[in-house]
Amino acid sequence: MSTAVVVTGLGVVAPNGLGTANYWPAARVGKNAIGRLSRFDPGRYPSKLAGEIHGFAAEEHLPSRLLPQTDRMTRLALVAADWALADAGLDPRDLPDFDMGVVTASASGGFEFGQNELRRLWRQGSQYVSAYQSFAWFYAVNSGQISIRHGMRGPSGVVVSDQAGGLDAVAQARRQIRKGTRMIVSGGVDASLCPWGWVAQMAGGRLSTHDDPAVAYLPFDARAAGHVPGEGGALLILESADSARDRGARVHGEIAGYGATFDPHPDTGRGPALARAIELALADAGADAADVDVVFADGAAVPELDRAEAEALNAVLGSRAVPVTVPKTATGRLYSGAAALDLATALLALREGIIPPTVHIEPDERYGLDLVTGQPRVATLGTALVIARGDGGFNSAMVVRSVS
């Protein structure tokens, strides 16, 4: 029988709140954090809205040594890791180096840092390119910097699967803990709100071009026309249930089940494979469809993808059988941070018995989903299902459960 793996710490860096104490009250009431880009002037681009984190002054949280060598996403990740460790009541200096690892997800790496160095290369010459570009752009750098800063020498790595990454990384962390590592920092933080990141995302063809935050990102709405990007995410401290119990740690919940599939080639005619990922996650958790109390959906806001997600949920759980919500409608899609933040939100929802709402949408009844909109919904919650999909065919599902 596999070791139970639990979450003992959360560190949230989100457009609607820096830190869990700021994030959860905002998420609970569906406070919108999507607005016109201010980090750079989006005037020339068809997409102009983003979920930005305002008021993050890295120099207030991090030593000056780390600032020249880190992209914004790494700064946010380092701070989120600090907060997660504090929330878990863990000081890495108290644990043996090889007992701790870091497995994060990343979708874009350090885009803004890389853009600045490319600009220097082309405008001034190669002598002006920072030596730190050698790692500051790299997808694994969040794992690396967290690991170096805290002396965490155990199994570590990065998972790159677009917006499914947040679940895939936590699943990998769970595998490592089951193999014997005592504690893993996991989750994902992304930030690519810079011109180079922006054109890369626009090239994917999924960005909304609406200028009004109230109608720009509408999953499961008949008017769905793409998503709004955001920055941020969450980091989670994972350990075995035994380890948490032995040190008297407060447990947020259990990572009870996980399933992942990859869509077949469109030409095969076999259709998307999300339903199978959900079934695998439930089986892994030893749970039935009837056990699921709430779904945190992927919410792509591309009509065919919304349909695929609704069909998968209805096929496995039954139409309108379970409340479904997409709190990322208030923040935008956070890439590798999206599912990590959804996991954190699910754990907070389970603890408080409150489902945060999906904002802005008028649910299209044809999807056959019971969407939580407008107000938060009070409910008895013991088991949550989190869905995350990545561009290209990644489907991931994770079951999180309260621990009594």
Next chain:
Amino acid sequence: MTGTELTLDELRRVLREVAGADENVDLDGDILDTPMEELNYDSLALLEACGRLEREYAISLDDALDSDHTPRSLIDLVNRRVAARV
């Protein structure tokens, strides 16, 4: 404007700008003969600092990292190269 002589204060400025400063290190103290590693500047920080010094003093420091440095040895190296500038 190209620099003509590197002083310890100037080196401190460059180090702070390219690599920050460790909270536990008194960079303004007596550091002339303290190994860079002890000041918590690793090889990448030095690479970055040397790149800046190369540009500001119009010299080459390609081989600078072949040996370990203290502020004194780095300052001496830079000023030797400046003096040899054609």
